[in-house]
Amino acid sequence: MTSKTTPEQPLPVRTVLQMVGGWIGRLGTVWVEGQITELTARGGTVFLTLRDPVANVSTKVTCPRGVYEATVPRPVDGARVVMNLKPDFWVNRGSFAFTALEMRPVGVGELLARLERLRQVLAAEGLFAADRKRRLPFLPGTVGLICGRDSAAERDVLENARRRWPAVRFKVEQAAVQGPYAVGEVTEALHRLDADGEVEVIVIARGGGSMEDLLPFSDEALVRAVAACLTPVVSAIGHEQDGPLLDLVADVRASTPTDAAKKVVPDVGEQLALVRQLRDRGRRVAGGWLDRETAWLAAVRSRPSLSDPVREIERRAEQAEQLRDRTRRALTGSLDRAQDSLGHLRARLVALSPAATLERGYAIVQRPSGDVVRRAADVTGGDELTVRFPDDRITVVTARRDPGA
Structure with a gap:
């Protein structure tokens, strides 16, 4: 219909408002939640403003006193309610408002x-x-x-x-x-x-x-x-x-x-006290560490190798001399024992040697072949024999053996 209006053919205000009222009337009823403010009662009607719980938006609502008083508990300013509203448009004033058909408080349990x-x-x-x-x-x-x-x-x-x-x-x-x-x-x-x-x-x-x-x-x-x-x-x-x-x-x-x-x-x-505690704790830890390191250093310094290094060298030299003397004594004793043993062996060899027997006045009679003559019966007249003495030897020729000898 608005497309037919022109500056030369405008619509009267009453016609436009009637059209707006018809559009609004076709919206029907709607359930709305909001918060009541500016609650006033005049005669048989209660006037209030219903505000959105979140946005800064509000609308005017007229409520019949019977609908308002039938709500239990009766709402007051600031109450949260759910209302069944019917939009109304007054053509004479060109104003818009809602009319409450039913009101219900939002209880704590529902919230x-x-x-x-x-x-x-x-x-x-x-x-x-x-x-x-x-x-x-x-x-x-x-x-x-x-x-x-x-x-x-x-x-x-x-x-x-x-x-x-x-x-x-x-x-x-x-x-x-x-x-x-x-x-x-x-x-x-x-x-x-x-x-x-x-x-x-x-x-x-x-x-x-x-x-x-x-x-x-x-x-x-x-x-x-x-x-x-x-x-x-x-x-x-x-x-x-x-x-x-x-x-x-x-x-x-x-x-x-x-x-x-x-x-x-x-x-x-509290922070200053904490700083003091941490500072004292740090001092104790650092002091304990220094004490332990100082004690360790004193113990190291008290060791003979560090307290008197020359004394340690002398002690080691004494040990070397002692070992050297022990080695010498052990070697000398071994040589002496070996020498004694060699003398005993030599004496035994001398005692068992034929030369020792010859030294006592004995002689060894041998044939030219080297065989030793042990009995006179083994010799015949004219045999050439060698008589061996301790220092020298002679060669003899046997005479004819006497049978009665």
Whole structure:
């Protein structure tokens, strides 16, 4: 129909608004989840604003008082509800709004079930894995802090951190920490601090509260923003018993804002005491090593070979002389024994020698052939014999033997 309109043939306002109303009327009803704000009642109608839990988007809703009062428990400002809405367009005013046909509060059990389903989805994607978490810097130059405006959490973090390390610097980003604007403002603050090159660690801090107050810190958009952050993030939301999903995706979880200050900034007193302990320990180790080496050196120096080298040479010379004397005595004794044995053998040979017998006045009678004549009967007259004496010999011729001799 709009293609038939021209500057010369425009449509009246009433016709255009009627067309818009017809289009909107064909949308039918829709179930919508949101957070109630600006709740007011006038006559038989309750007027409220329904805000998106994450984005900064809202719409006006008119609710018959009967529908509102039939909801148990009766919603108040800040409550999370699910509403069956019918879009309406008032042609006379050219305004758009929703009319509530049914309203249901979102109970704690349903919220917990939704959070558990979201937790499982994010865990399956690996956003809570321990291997993706980063270690905090030992002494960050600048700490980024996201907290509520003039909140106790901000004072706890700043005071405890500066008490532990007075030189620490902070960049504070104040944001809404509950309500419909919390997710958007905290996410924007996170992006600003993550883009700041001076910030080495980011702390997201909030005091305790109800589960509904802490719901922004379990929002999927904020959790994914923390997972994508390049700077290490510390979650310090609520108290020890509180457990938003932000605690699972953050690199470090602190039970309270005060605990976050302790985890992010080292205690100067503790570090000085640790330095003293390590210094004393180093001194003891070095002193013990020097004592052992000094004792070893003294023991080496006390050895005779080093304390009096000449004495050792003299001792070795004495041992050489002793060995030489022993060798001489042993050799002399062996020679003497051999000489005695040779004398005994010589005396025995002399005693057994025929020459010794001849020395006693005996003579040996031999034939020219060398045979010894042992009996007179073996000699006949005219035999030529040799008579051998100790020093010489003579040759004789035997006479005829006398038979009566």
